[in-house]
Amino acid sequence: MLAELGRRGLLSDVRSLLDPGFKKQTEFIKDPSRLKAALCTRRAGKSMGAGIYLCQTALENAGVSLLYIALTRDSAKRIMFKDVLQHLNHKEQLGAKFNHVDLTMTFPNGAVVYLVGMDHSDMEAEKVLGQKFKLIIIDEAASFRRDLKQIIYGTLKPATVDLGGTICMVGTPGNFTKSYFYDVTEKAEPGWSVHKWTTFDNPYMRENWQAEIEDLCRVNPRIVETPSFIQNFLGRYVIDQSKLCYAFRRERDMVDAAPAKQMLHVFGIDLGYNDSTAIVVLAYSHNYPQVIVKEVFKQSEMTITDVAARLRVMVEKYKPVRMRVDNASKQAVEELKQRYQLPLTAADKTGKADFMELMNAEFMANQIVLVSGECDELADEYENLIWDDKASRRVEHPSCENHAADAALYAWRDCREHLLYRETTKKTAIDKIDEWETREAEKIERAKTEDWFEDFN
Secondary structure (H helix, E strand, C coil): CHHHHHHCCCCCCCCCCCCCCCHHHHHHHHCCCCEEEEEECCCCCHHHHHHHHHHHHHHHCCCCEEEEEECCHHHHHHHHHHHHHHHHHHHHCCCCEEECCCCEEECCCCCEEEEEECCCCHHHHHCCCCCCCCEEEECCHHHCCCCHHHHHHHHHHHHHCCCCCEEEEEECCCCCCCCHHHHHHHHCCCCCEEEEECHHHCCCCHHHHHHHHHHHHHHCHHHHHCHHHHHHHHCCCCCCHHHECCCCCHHHHEECCCCCCCCEEEEEEECCCCCCEEEEEEEECCCCCCEEEEEEEEECCCCHHHHHHHHHHHHHHHCCCEEEECCCCHHHHHHHHHCCCCCEEECCCCCHHHHHHHHHHHHHCCCEEEECCCCHHHHHHHHHCEECCCCCCCCECCCCCCHHHHHHHHHHCCCCHHHHCCCCCCCCHHHHHHHHHHHHHHHHHHHCCCHHHHHHC
């Protein structure tokens, strides 16, 4: 009975750490939903709110375990351990003890807060197996590279069953819109209660935040239009196009239909099973100024037999001059070549980032177009595939799908004849007269340097 009263926060000796002056933060913490998400701007008080939530739950539930998850152990220590939990312990005189090696906070009533990083490897997630948690908070949720949906439903949610625990995701909008956090906060995933607030809702930062915005606008009035301002100051998702891997633009690079011309075809193939297998058909000709992406096929869980059957149908339709395939799975490629007599050629994957930039130059010159309705999956990849800003070299973000984009790149490297195209137009009578006058003027200029011109004078 005491445990239940404590859970409800009704015991007289359990004081509340919640701030009634910070309405949005308090509403999030008091929401009884077992699956919650908070989408906030920078400096909106989400990390402090997470710390208050952890401490309040620990005070109300003796002996329970609570879990704070960040991208890495170092970020968990930097964000939560010192600046939030130790600060609250000192300010509120909670009497908790800290273990700097294990990154734990132990309360006098036996409740323990554990801090971990979980975006590095599967082993990090496995460390929580077998434990029971009253509250789990996943911070920096928008930046996770690993599949958060799998982590939550495969590992974390079973660990909350015994205590009827709660799982929360908190984060700030970014460039990555193919994450589970994005789906929950923007697409209304079933079962989740979503809260949103900005720094203007934080009573302790509101005036400073307004002054910061005014300073930025004085220097650059159009800063309010930039993706970083929209993400960090307004709390809305928008992709910074400078972070995109490809310079594809839907309004410029999509056409309703392929031209009715005799063209050569090249296939690009990216094999996968859990990941999608992608087959992309490109067409080109020295008599046409653009490479046409005619068709994109993309499907997961395909066997070698399935891939071979699909390729045979497409070969019969397009009669390709070349079929480039990612040769990473050599066994699968050799099976397709020997058993199914498919003339596959290994794709050249060297200098990938450099060739992506060359391909971007053709996108910007409108020399590559996609057929609308047939290539929408590739267009979606192009619009969401971003560079990994945390990598030491120029590579795509590991959580973004790039199977069709890679297949298209393999095939595009074989398409060059369109660069030889020279547009010819029928000359009018005026054009012919202008050309005759130009030729005659050139003749007169040349004649001035010859002896007969002097004799004639």
